[in-house]
Amino acid sequence: MLSLSHLPLLLPALFLYLFVRRILDNLFFHRLSSFPAPFYLRLSSLPLALISLFRREPEFLFQLSKKYPPSTRAIRISPNLLFFPHASALKSIYWSSTHNHKGSLYGTGALGPTSLFSTLPADDHKTLRKSLGGAHWSVSYLKNEQEPRIDSLVTSFVAQLRNFSEQSPRGEAISMGDKLAQFAADVMTLLVFGKPWGFIAHDRDEKRLLAAFRESLPLFSFAARCTSFRELILSSGLIRSLILPKMDDKTGSGYLASQGKLAVARREKERDEQLPDDGAGVRDYLDYTLDARDSKGEPLTRAQKEAHVTLLIQAGADTTGSALGSILRFILQDPDCLEKVEREIRTAEERGLLSTPVLYEETKQHLPYFVACIKEGLRLNPPAPNLFGRVILEKGGTVIDGVHVPQGAEVCSDPYTVGRDPEMYGPGAEAFRPERWLGGDEKRKAELEAASFVFSMGPRVCLGKEIAYMEMYKVLPEIVRRFEFDVVEPGKYVDRGGVAYNRGFKVLVRRRN
Template sequence: MDEILKLRSQSPQFSIATNFLLTCLALIVVHLVHTRYKNGLHKIPGPFLASLTSLWKWNIVRQEQMPFVNTKLHEKYGPLVRIGPHHISASSTESIQVVHRSRSGFTKSGIYGILQPRFEGSDLHNVFSTQDAEYHAALKRTMGSLYSTTAVLPLEYHLDDCTKLFMNKMNGIIGSGKSAPVDLAAWLQYYAFDSLGALNFSKMLGFLESGTDVDGICHLDHEQMMYFAVWGQITPIERAWAKTKSFFTGARKENPLFNFALKLVMDRQEKPTDSKDMLNAFLSLHEASPDKFTIRDVVAAAYINVVTAHDVVAITLRAVVYYLAKNMNMQKKLQKEIDDAQLSTPSKYSEITSLEYLLAVTNEALRIHPSTGLILERTTPKGGVLLHGKHIPEGTIIGVNCWVVNRDKGIFGEDADTFRPERWLDNDPQQISKMRTNMFTFGAGARNCIGRNLAMMQLTKIIVELYRNFDITLADPNKDWSVSGGWLTRQSEMDMILTKRNRG
């Protein structure tokens, strides 16, 4: 110690360096204290590190664990949890009403901007990602009718084509035998992509035909969504990094799905067809109202229909087959309902909407395994808001996590962690209405999923054909699947055994 003091007294440089480091340390401490206590957010419980830096949630998302961690945090702390310096995770019927359904001015946060591709020199806003509430409302009014049940029913034949091809491929894998192992996690993703290609562009993308990940699109899409999830937790750093890369390379990272959708739109403009599909519906809307629905809006709608919808369909279908394979009595109950209904081949959507257990199974899969694993971020409006007795100041990022609220025992019962389709049938009408109102898989309020009717038709039609034709069991009943807990909750490692049913 004496030697250090002697060195310090003899070396001005040592003294300056020490003072500089101490000053920096003091400034860091002041910044962290300010961050934790600014605007009274310290009154919202949560992990200590989360109150100091966004790197806490960045790390959790990077590990693909956020929906599971988020659920445990709410079990520990209650309906409001601080998961970042300016981020609140909310979970309750009150939170859904105040944050997502009310007209109090909650707008989407900047995280959604990362998902917007570049088109003709600027970000391409769309009905999913835009932060502009007025633009979103106008866009939804203009194009909303295209997603009604009445509007999507004429497109059903596209799904029939995809379903026939899917069933042919499954039977081809089984061959002359009675059963065979199938990687349904992959095949259901292929079905989702191809069926959306057919619905939107009258063109399957080749996944089902080849039985492969065409051009690595599934892999690239997963990487893109993980990038969005991870770096969306620290958007200022992501924006700075993206600008730096763009400055030095002159280009942004390629988006294969956007390039695919853009090419199909341009081709259709050059060579019009009379196909019944979503793209022609968009183009007709553009021709009728070019000022309200521009060609940019056409491109954006075509792109977002594929990029957001395919994972909702694939993830939900995986949940159906996984949970029914773990609960064979439920699978037999569904098969009996399908058999007794004596449906057309392939089944018509108008026939299957009356199958109560099928709809219960689909709703339960949507509930227990929603496709989104992070909070749906909104920005608190001017003046802030009072929620669960706590004042949430303006500018705070707040949102409900589907995984948390969909397992709320106060809404869905004490067995909310269990896959049980009967809850949608056995409860009294008031309780079922409460569950329907607060199931958050498709969002809520003005920003709920515009493609819900289309998704339900895709889901239920293929579920009917799968269980009408096959018994589906786990290849290894003792092995759990793997779930990616990022923005999307994709599943893998769920190999199945498909066995042809004897329905004679």
């Protein structure tokens, strides 16, 4: 007869039994057991979590896709996760309204309060996006209403680089990746809160917003990939409260969340008391958030408003800064490309086609090669090389890229791998070649544009992608126009859990004559 004295022996035996049973199920009886996969990725989600934790995920998945023949359309990279490495799968996964339910990561609370980005059900997301979307996210609105404000930051950034070049006669290198990230953070705080936080003016990472965000990525990368960690650890509200940022933090994401909370309360009070604005005369994205209404015509909840304005800064600052740094590095490290860019800018300037600073539409119309460099840099170094997971909910499953996927499975792709798909980009898919975006073949250019996965696509495409393009089309041509750069350290494109940044990208800066 069993008694309490047997527990020390029974508990380890029980855990061992459950562990072995789960392993055998993942190997032989799981709904995805027939899909090709390395042995260790079949066993558990832990191997992929460790690969992500050690900053190797994009390169690992790309190399993994090359190990299988082109006929392999889906690879099992975790017990319940299928990875589609070809661009031909993107439309089926991300444009289908029936595949718009996000994976389990987004419901854990690891991303903070539920926001537009972390809403799981497709219908809930559709309703919230309709509430928060609108004409103020369009290119035309940005050009007409917000571009002059961004111009002021571009001018300040140019002045900062000029001062640095003049005050560093010994040739001191500048961390260009960090500086561009600070510029992007100032743009987002300006657009959301009405005033920049002063990253450029003070020449520093204000409240360690960028540094703290990057420091949080190891935890996020592990949680994003390890199912057991999410189910056993992050499911606990107590544990989340201990390891996630807090409102009383003096720096980082916790401080940002507290500022979002204060800003919403302050702006609502001003509206209730009908106080005049500060004279700026331009509405910011906090205003539009407070104006948002749900399907019943009711304002969003206070928590939804706070989560949204915080998300806008988190999603738009460091990622756009990473894109800016990567694009500039690609241009500077390719002498032929740099010469073409400089000649194109010089020709446009001699013809009187460029304002000071350069306008978005001027870059689009008169600097086509520079635009091609931006698109090519984003293709090779996407700022968010995430595994954008979707759950298959259709009864009986569905077909993606010619592969039948059973109900309940998660499917994903990632911008880094599909951006190097030889079926889409040819045998030179891994090379930086801006010319692929140019030429007279309109059908081919349309295919490339349709396959762009940098800002996701479909119903959940990044809401602020036009803001990111606005920054790229303005600040990059302007600084190449005004300065010469010598690369001291090319640094490295680093990924942590689906978010990338540039580490150690250092240059010497000189004013052009």
